[in-house]
Amino acid sequence: MRHRIALDAMGGDGAPLVPVQGAAEALREWPDAVEILLVGQPEALESLLEAEDVSGLRIIPASETVEMNEPPALAIRRKRDSSIAVGLGLVRSGEADAFISAGSTGAVMAGSLLFLRPLPGVERPPVGTIFPTSSGQTLVLDAGANVNCRPGHLQQFAHLGSVYMRDIVDIERPRVGLLNLGTEPGKGDELRVTAYRLLREDSGLNFVGNIEGDQIIRGACDVLVCDGFVGNVLLKFYESMAGFVTGVLGQAERPLTSGGLDEIFRFLDYAEYGGAPLLGVNGVSIICHGGSPPRAIRNAIGVAMRCVRFHMVSDMAAALALLAGTVTDA
Amino acid sequence: MRHRIALDAMGGDGAPLVPVQGAAEALREWPDAVEILLVGQPEALESLLEAEDVSGLRIIPASETVEMNEPPALAIRRKRDSSIAVGLGLVRSGEADAFISAGSTGAVMAGSLLFLRPLPGVERPPVGTIFPTSSGQTLVLDAGANVNCRPGHLQQFAHLGSVYMRDIVDIERPRVGLLNLGTEPGKGDELRVTAYRLLREDSGLNFVGNIEGDQIIRGACDVLVCDGFVGNVLLKFYESMAGFVTGVLGQAERPLTSGGLDEIFRFLDYAEYGGAPLLGVNGVSIICHGGSPPRAIRNAIGVAMRCVRFHMVSDMAAALALLAGTVTDA
Numbered sequence: 092m093r094h095r096i097a098l099d100a101m102g103g104d105g106a107p108l109v110p111v112q113g114a115a116e117a118l119r120e121w122p123d124a125v126e127i128l129l130v131g132q133p134e135a136l137e138s139l140l141e142a143e144d145v146s147g148l149r150i151i152p153a154s155e156t157v158e159m160n161e162p163p164a165l166a167i168r169r170k171r172d173s174s175i176a177v178g179l180g181l182v183r184s185g186e187a188d189a190f191i192s193a194g195s196t197g198a199v200m201a202g203s204l205l206f207l208r209p210l211p212g213v214e215r216p217p218v219g220t221i222f223p224t225s226s227g228q229t230l231v232l233d234a235g236a237n238v239n240c241r242p243g244h245l246q247q248f249a250h251l252g253s254v255y256m257r258d259i260v261d262i263e264r265p266r267v268g269l270l271n272l273g274t275e276p277g278k279g280d281e282l283r284v285t286a287y288r289l290l291r292e293d294s295g296l297n298f299v300g301n302i303e304g305d306q307i308i309r310g311a312c313d314v315l316v317c318d319g320f321v322g323n324v325l326l327k328f329y330e331s332m333a334g335f336v337t338g339v340l341g342q343a344e345r346p347l348t349s350g351g352l353d354e355i356f357r358f359l360d361y362a363e364y365g366g367a368p369l370l371g372v373n374g375v376s377i378i379c380h381g382g383s384p385p386r387a388i389r390n391a392i393g394v395a396m397r398c399v400r401f402h403m404v405s406d407m408a409a410a411l412a413l414l415a416g417t418v419t420d421a
Numbered sequence: 422m423r424h425r426i427a428l429d430a431m432g433g434d435g436a437p438l439v440p441v442q443g444a445a446e447a448l449r450e451w452p453d454a455v456e457i458l459l460v461g462q463p464e465a466l467e468s469l470l471e472a473e474d475v476s477g478l479r480i481i482p483a484s485e486t487v488e489m490n491e492p493p494a495l496a497i498r499r500k501r502d503s504s505i506a507v508g509l510g511l512v513r514s515g516e517a518d519a520f521i522s523a524g525s526t527g528a529v530m531a532g533s534l535l536f537l538r539p540l541p542g543v544e545r546p547p548v549g550t551i552f553p554t555s556s557g558q559t560l561v562l563d564a565g566a567n568v569n570c571r572p573g574h575l576q577q578f579a580h581l582g583s584v585y586m587r588d589i590v591d592i593e594r595p596r597v598g599l600l601n602l603g604t605e606p607g608k609g610d611e612l613r614v615t616a617y618r619l620l621r622e623d624s625g626l627n628f629v630g631n632i633e634g635d636q637i638i639r640g641a642c643d644v645l646v647c648d649g650f651v652g653n654v655l656l657k658f659y660e661s662m663a664g665f666v667t668g669v670l671g672q673a674e675r676p677l678t679s680g681g682l683d684e685i686f687r688f689l690d691y692a693e694y695g696g697a698p699l700l701g702v703n704g705v706s707i708i709c710h711g712g713s714p715p716r717a718i719r720n721a722i723g724v725a726m727r728c729v730r731f732h733m734v735s736d737m738a739a740a741l742a743l744l745a746g747t748v749t750d751a
Contacts, residue, residue: 317654320609328655328659
């Protein structure tokens, strides 16, 4: 059965061209496994589609677009025929299996909460992002959806992240770490101290303790939980390293073999990792960078397909139901 | 006049050899400008000094050493003859102009607060660290001394950092940024929103607004203020990038010209930047990494000399007195 992926054709700096190209790349790569529902203005999309020689694309009309500078929550409530609202509506009604957008992050989050709703037991759906590490990859969450977190939120993030890394990245028993400024249990502020206790006592998690900033790149854990403030700062800082390192190498005024540069880019370029999932809502919703190239969109489609195929959402619902049960018993 | 730098000869992974070597490097570099007071156990130091053909070194006996795993505040109070306590005592009594240690960070901080005392108007002395950027360097503070910060603390950090960058790095009107997850004034939690207002209204600062994680490396500001939790995570993450990038280049299995690698190291290796000053105490106190090589110690001595020569501490006292005046008037 083909997975049906709703793609916001109007979101991102290069829309609608880039989403169309990314969709075409995905269809060429997985022709029998995916169907793309391009959500946007038909007149803008039809001419672009003529240039792409692929089948498996359908246009779903949406007359409005949420702009990047609009207040997200307000925009999503007012523009009911926006590509984001229509796309998420397709997931809610079961007409699509997943939604992907490179548009306004805030609007996709607000829309996902409004249309898909959080899973029972999830108070603050986090955004998860993959950090490439020297030994593989680490899911960092929350990456910016929730600035203020309570200890219980971090515990929920840990469960959501563990399911993601098991279902999508195929890690059987993901190691969960708590981002902190020391490794000892008493380190950090009240949030960290209490979260440490909750995580350690949670037998449903493979908790490996506090993780310091310099252990992330070394791959010290598979799931790293933190509040959305530090997660967001860290993510953006990391992404900016790719350009910085290239600049430094350029300044050396010695041409590098493209092999070396490619290698750095493969590790540091977010495009390779294809979007950040909003976790803990009742449906698959993936947020891409506004500056995503077609390749990032294609990769996000690949991630969405895995989320659907491996039943990520129902696995998360089960994990959270178990956690809620545990908490009630305590 | 020679500046007299008290150096903890017992602190750091390579003590006492590394501090002695770093001191010797500094004395060879600046023979007429610096005198080093090596604080530690004379019997351990004398034999090492014989190997170094330099003058301008004096041993100041200290019989005890604070171990890395000791509770810092307790250790500093109990071990009054530790190299850290004795070295800071020299600064307090005026026998030395600055103190440098690669020993227990916590003990140096606790000792600096106890022996040197915070300057009037400074509630929480922060640790400042230099981040190399694509266009120069940015002082990030606090880098870990204070996990919980109030908005007024960030404003004090901004003043201390501005004086540091003016006196030590020679930037006439340092641009101050507030680390945040968006550029708009209303972004972030209550701490960030209120700090933004305080910084914007402070005519004694050159405030350039909110700075996101990806703007740091681009050199968007000269002084970046943040709470010690995010600062610490970011600093350690950044430092770990040097090894990561080298590893990535190594995996490419194409030998790089040493020029390229050297260039990366020069930008990414903290050793080049020589220690992190604890700012806002009544004296110069510089904290080096436990793993510092002699070159890092030498560079820290260079930084300490600038702090003394340009009267950093009295400039900070003046800036904070002015701030306190402003606050009283308001």
